[in-house]
Amino acid sequence: MKKISIKLYLISLLAAALLFGGGGYLYGTLHELQKESRSPQTDELAKVHQLYDEIKSSYYRDVDSKTLVNGALKGMTEALGDPYTTFLDEEGSSQLNQSLSDSFEGIGATLQIKNDYPEIAQAPIKDTPAAKKGLRAKDIILKVDDMATKGKKLDEVVSKIRGKKGTEVTLEIRRGHETFTTSLKRAKISIHTVTDKISVDDKQIGVIQIASFGENTAKELKDAIVSLRKQGAKSFILDVRQNPGGLLDQVEEMASMFLKDGQTIVEFKDNHRTVSKAVAGEKFDQGFKVSEPSVVLVDGGSASAAEIFAAALNESANIPIIGTTTFGKGTVQTISPIDDKSSLKLTVSKWLTPKGHWIHEKGLTPTIKADFPDYAYLAPLPRDKELKEGQTSAEVKRLNRFLAALGYDTKEDVFTAETTNALKDFQSKHKLSVTGILNKETADAIENELALQIRAHDAAYNRGLTELKKEMTAKK
Numbered sequence: 001m002k003k004i005s006i007k008l009y010l011i012s013l014l015a016a017a018l019l020f021g022g023g024g025y026l027y028g029t030l031h032e033l034q035k036e037s038r039s040p041q042t043d044e045l046a047k048v049h050q051l052y053d054e055i056k057s058s059y060y061r062d063v064d065s066k067t068l069v070n071g072a073l074k075g076m077t078e079a080l081g082d083p084y085t086t087f088l089d090e091e092g093s094s095q096l097n098q099s100l101s102d103s104f105e106g107i108g109a110t111l112q113i114k115n116d117y118p119e120i121a122q123a124p125i126k127d128t129p130a131a132k133k134g135l136r137a138k139d140i141i142l143k144v145d146d147m148a149t150k151g152k153k154l155d156e157v158v159s160k161i162r163g164k165k166g167t168e169v170t171l172e173i174r175r176g177h178e179t180f181t182t183s184l185k186r187a188k189i190s191i192h193t194v195t196d197k198i199s200v201d202d203k204q205i206g207v208i209q210i211a212s213f214g215e216n217t218a219k220e221l222k223d224a225i226v227s228l229r230k231q232g233a234k235s236f237i238l239d240v241r242q243n244p245g246g247l248l249d250q251v252e253e254m255a256s257m258f259l260k261d262g263q264t265i266v267e268f269k270d271n272h273r274t275v276s277k278a279v280a281g282e283k284f285d286q287g288f289k290v291s292e293p294s295v296v297l298v299d300g301g302s303a304s305a306a307e308i309f310a311a312a313l314n315e316s317a318n319i320p321i322i323g324t325t326t327f328g329k330g331t332v333q334t335i336s337p338i339d340d341k342s343s344l345k346l347t348v349s350k351w352l353t354p355k356g357h358w359i360h361e362k363g364l365t366p367t368i369k370a371d372f373p374d375y376a377y378l379a380p381l382p383r384d385k386e387l388k389e390g391q392t393s394a395e396v397k398r399l400n401r402f403l404a405a406l407g408y409d410t411k412e413d414v415f416t417a418e419t420t421n422a423l424k425d426f427q428s429k430h431k432l433s434v435t436g437i438l439n440k441e442t443a444d445a446i447e448n449e450l451a452l453q454i455r456a457h458d459a460a461y462n463r464g465l466t467e468l469k470k471e472m473t474a475k476k
Contacts, residue, residue, distance in 0.1 A: 009247070009248040009249065009332060009333075009334055009335075048072060052068055052072075055068060056068075070087075070089065073087040073338075074086075074087050077344070077346075080347075082331075082347050083112050083113075083114070083121075084329075084331055084333050084345070084347050085333070085345060085346050085347045086344075086345050087338070087342070087343075087344055087345075088335075088342060088343045088344065088345055089155075089341070089342050090341040090342060091155065092155070092342075092343075093341065093342055093343045105162070105164075105165050105186065105187070105188050105189065106128075106161070106162055106186060106187075106189055107124070107128060107129045107130045107161060107169070107184050107186060107187075108124045108125040108128020108129055108130040108131060108187075108189050109124040109125075109128075109130035109135055110122060110124075110244065111141070111154060111157065111158065111161075112154070113153075113154050114140075116150055116151055117140045117141065117142070117149055117150055118140070118141045118149050118152070118154060118157045119138060119139065119140050119141070120135055120136065120137055120138065120139045120140075120141070121137065121244075122137045122242075122244040122301055122303050122327060123136060123137050123242040123244070123299075123300075123301030124136075124242075125189060125211060125212070125242075125244075126209075126211055126242055128187065128189050129184040129185055129186065129187050130184060131242075133182050133184050133380065134182075134379070134380045134447070135171075135173065135182070136175070136377075137300065137301055137327070138175075139173050139174070139175050140173065140174040140175070141157065141171055141172070141173060142172040142173065142174055142179065143170075143171065143172035144157060144160040144161055144169060144170075144171060145160065145169060145170050147160055162186070163186050164186065165186055165187055165188050166185065166186065166187075167185070167186050168183050168184065168185050168186070169183070169184055169186060170182070170183045170184075171183075171184065173379075175379050177394075178379045178394055178398070180379055180380055180382060180395075181382070181383065181384045182380055182383065183383065192211075192220070193210060193211045193212050193213070193214045193216070193217040193220055193246075194208060194209070194210055194211070194217060194220035194221050194223075194224050195208070195209045195211075195224075196208045196209075196224035196225075196227060196228055198228065198231050198232070198233060199237070199465065201465055202465060202468075202469065203231075203232055204232060204233060204234045204235065204472065205233060205234075205235050205236070205237060205465060205468055205469075206224075206225070206228030206229075206231070206233030206235070206236045206237070207236075207237045207239065207461075208221065208224050208225070208228070208236055208237065208238050208239065209239045210238065210239065210240050210243055210254075210306070210309075211242075211243060212243055212244060212245065212246045213243075213245060213246025213247050213250040213251050213254075213305040213306070213309075214246055214247065214250070215247065215250075217246065217247075217250045217254065218249075218250045218253035218254050221254050221257070222257070222288055225257075225290060233292070234292055234293075234472060235292050235293040235294060235468040235471070235472055236290070236292060236293075236294040236295075236468075237294070237295055237297060237461065237464045237465070237468070238294055238295065238296045238297070238309075238313075239296075239297040239461075240296060240297065240298055240302050240306040240309060240310060241297050241298060241299040241301060241302055241323060241460070242299065242301035242302070243301070243302050243303070243305075243306035244301065244303050244304065244306070244327075245303050245304030245305035245306055245307075245329065246304075246305050247305070248305065248332065250305070251265075251266075251305040251306075251308050251309050252265055252266070252278050252284050253284045253285060254309060255280070255284075255308065255309050255312040255313060256280040256281065256284035256285040257285045257288055257289055257290045258289075258290050258294065258312075258313050258317050258319065259280035259312065259313070259316050259317050260280060260317075261279075261280050261281045261282070262279055262280065262281065263279060263280045263316040263317070263354070264277060264278070264279055264280075264312070264315075264316055264354035265278040265279060265280055265284075265308070265312045265316070265354070266278050266308050266311075266312060266351050266352070266353070266354070267351065267352040267353075267354075267356070268332060268349045268350070268351050268352075269349060269350055269351075269352060270348075270349050270350075275349055280316070293468050293471040293472060293475075294313070294319050294468075295319065295320045295321075295322055295464040295467050295468060296309070296310045296313055296314070296319060296320070296321050296322070297322050297323050297460045297461065297464060298310050298321055298322070298323040298324070298326050298364065298366060299323045299324045299326070299371075299460070300324055300325065300326065300327055300363070301327060302323075302326040302327060302364075303326065303327035303328075303329045304327070304329040306326070307326050307327070307328075307329065307330075307359060307363070307364055308351060308353075310326065310364055311353040311354065311357075311359070311364055312353070312354060314364075314367060315353055315354040315355045316354045320367040320368055320467055321364060321366045321367045321368070322366055322367065322368045322370055322460045322463050322464050322467070323366050323368075323369070323370055323371070323460040324366065324369065324370075324371050324460075325363040325364065325365055325366065326359070326363040326364040327363055328359055328360055328361045328362050328363035328364075329360065330350050330351055330352075330358050330359050330360030330361075331347045331349070331350050331351070331360060332347065332348055332349045332350070332351055333345050333346060333347050333348065334346055334348050368463055368467070370459040370460040370462075370463045371459060371460070372454055372457065372458065372459065372460075373405070373454070373457055375401060375402070375404075375405035375450065375454075376454045378398055378401055378402060379398060380443075380447065381395070381398065381399060381402065381438065381443035381446060381447060382395050382438075382443065383440045383443055386437050386438060386439050387399055387415055387437065387438040388415060388420075388436075388437045388438070389415050389416070389417065389419065389420045389436065390415060391414075391415045392413055392414050392415070393413060394413065396413050396414065396415045396419070397412065397413035399415070399419065399438055400412065400413070400415075400419060402446050402447075402450060403419065403422045403423070403426070403446070405450055405453070406426070406446070406449060406450060406453070408422035408425070408426075409422075410422050420436035421436070423435075423436045423437070423438060423442065424436045426442070426445070426446065426449075427442055427445075430445050430449070432445060
C-alpha cells in the first residue's frame, strides 16, 4: 500500500482502546470560517452548527467549547459502529504513540467499550502485570478499585487504571459466568518485540517469539535469524501467539523474508474493488531471505498483523500454521493528524489473504490444531477471601479443578476433606503454612505451579518441533 507522509498505517488491536477521548481546536476554527458561508439548505452540518450555537448561547451554565467539540468528534466516529475507528485527543494520541514505541507504563492490557462495559480487547502483552495475573481477551472489567465501570467513558476507566509504576490497582472481572477480583501492580512495560533462543529439545531449531509489530520489529527479526543461524539453527518456530498486531510496513517486510519474490503477502480492498496488493520483493526485505523449514504458532490472541503474517507464510509459502483459530481482525486503520495534538484512527480498507479470504470475525483456521489443556483457561483463584472445608461455590469448584490438574483427587463444587488434604499436601511440599485453607499465599503458589505445568505441556510448540524434525529428516 502506498504510504502517505502524514498517515501511519496501523493493522492492530493495540490501539483499539486505552485511547478513546476527545479534544482539539479544529472544530472551533472551522465553525467560525463556515459560519459566514453556509446556508441551512445546503450545509449538511447545519443541525450540528445550530445545536452548537444554541447550547453556547442558551444553556444555563457556561460550557467549554472544547468539550462540545470533543463530543461531536467522538460522536461521529462512534456513529460508525466500528470499534477500530475513533477520535484520539492529546492523551489518546500520546498513548497510541507509547503503545507502538519501546516502552510505556501500565498493566499491559488494551481495552474497548462493549455493551456499556470496558472489555479487554485482546490477550495482554506477555510478561506484563495483566498477563501474569491471568487476564484474557474478552474479560469484562466491572470495577476499578471502588469505581463501578458501567456507563463510564473509556478514557475515564483508563485514567483510573493507569498510575505510577509500583502502585496497585484492583479490578473486578467478569469472565463468562464467573466473577473474580484481582490486584495488579503497575509497571513499566518494556516492549522488545522479538525474543529468540535455541530450542532445548533440538539444537538445530531456533525459537522466535514475536510479541507485536512495532517500529523496529522487522530489524529485530532479521537480527534474531542471523544470530540463531550462527548458533546452528537450521529451522525456525515462529511464535505469534498472543500477538495483537501492529504496523503494516513491518509485517510486509517480515512476511517478504519468507516468500519468493513476486508472491502475494496481502491484498487490500474497499467495499467494491481491490485497492492495492503487497507482493514479496527487495523493496520490502532488501534481499534478506529465509529458506529454512519453518512453522508458525497461533492462537485466539493472534490478531490483525499477526494474522497477515501467518496467512502469507501459509498460503504463499506453504508454511504450516499450528495452534488454535486466530482472533479475526480483517481491517486496516490509518492514523491521521487532526491538529498538532489530536488525531483520527480510521478504518480505510479490509485486507484479504493471498488466496482472497477475508477472515474478519472468523479468524484463520490452523493447518494443524493444537491447544493447551483445558485447565490453562481457568479463571484465577480468589485472593480477597479464604476458602475452607464445608463451603460450596463456583470458586471452590475452580480450586478443585486447579488441584485436580496438579494430580489430586478433587472434584465438583464442594470443599471436601479431600480438598483439605490436597491443600495440606501442597502447602507442605511448597513450604507454606499447612492449614488446609486456601489463602492468598497458597493461591499464588498453586497458580505458579500450574503455569509451569502448562508451559511443559505446550502442545502447539511440541507439534512444531515434530513437524520441523520430519521436514529436516526428509531433506537429508
